[in-house]
Amino acid sequence: MPSMFVADFHTHYACPAYPALPPHQAAPELVRRWHGLARRIADLDGLLAEAGRRGVDLRVLSAPPALVTPHGERTHPDDLRRLNDHLAEAVATAPQRLRGLATVDAFAGDAAADEAVRAVRELGLSGLVVDCATDGQLLGAAAARPTLTVAAELGVPVFAHPISPAAMTLAFAGLGRFGTSLARGTINAAALLSLLADGVLAELPGLHVVFPMLGVAGLSLAAATDEGQHITAAAPASQRAHVYLDTMGFVPAAIRFATDLLGADHVLVGGDWPIGARETSRERVETALTQAGLDEAERRLVAGANALRLVDARCVPARNSSSVITR
Secondary structure (H helix, E strand, C coil), X not given: CCCCCCEEXXXXXXXXXXXXXXXXXXXXXXXXXXXXXXXXXXXXXXXHHHXXXXXXXXXXXXXXXXXXXXXXXXXXXXXXXXXXXXXXXHHHCCXXXXXXXXXXXXXXXXXXXXXXXXXXHCCCCCEEEEECEECCEECCCHHHHHHHHHHHHHCCEEEEECCCCHHHHHXXXXXXXXXXXXXXXXXXXXXXXXXXXXXXXXXXXXXXXXXXXXXXXXXXXXXCCCHHHHHCCCCCHHHCCEEEEECCCCCHHHHHHHHHHHCHHHEXXXXXECXXXXXXXXXXXXXXXXXXXXXXXXXXXXXXXXXXXXXCCXXXXXXXXXXCXXX
């Protein structure tokens, strides 16, 4: 039987000129680890070597804006271009083992959409990574619509990465690392719900958006409503909105919940490398998916086939003259 293809959709890599920054008001234990984590996030050779040792076939690299930009600041357009130029060069060093998600400030309106088009069309990157919220705005906000629109038109996924909202991280600080995760998960869940509440998923049926398991509360709340059922596997194929979860760890019960709700074709392996407590390995993936009760076909989808389908599905359909892409 052919070996299972393993892809980690949630892998962080940043240009060494833009050191990775810890989450705002991160728990002390994470701050203590951060120097080593930042070094690993900038070490492409180390990343590839580790992936080889652990039997990971494909890493999907990303540096969300908040990872490389001081809290309270917006990533400058020139910096985004440099980050994406470097990422394209990095991916080109190992094209069979790497894909890249362009760093985009989704809340920058038309300028963000232009950079998304450049990164996909000119640089050959496979999708976008965006902050799920910023400056009091969630991903469903009008400012983010141009970016989401071009992603749908280009046929590339959008990874909606968590941020650390100041008020929540402060309120939950007493919970330590759980507080950091809870604050980030809460805003991520809210961003997912904003796509539903603001009509984005209905307006852009070609949009494929990935949330980490950290935001699973948003999925649970959405699925309990009539309109939210359109993101689930129970929706008719012609009406299904394409929301995905990455596992952001290897908890079998959480994977089972996600696959039951979204379908095995909308769940991806994600380890949050190198920040996650449990790093992705072939053995860990196979064990978790088996313990989640997935059959062989489902395990292959979640382990890597879904990620490969998303990042290799680029298409640039013909658009009319009013399209964002062709202006």
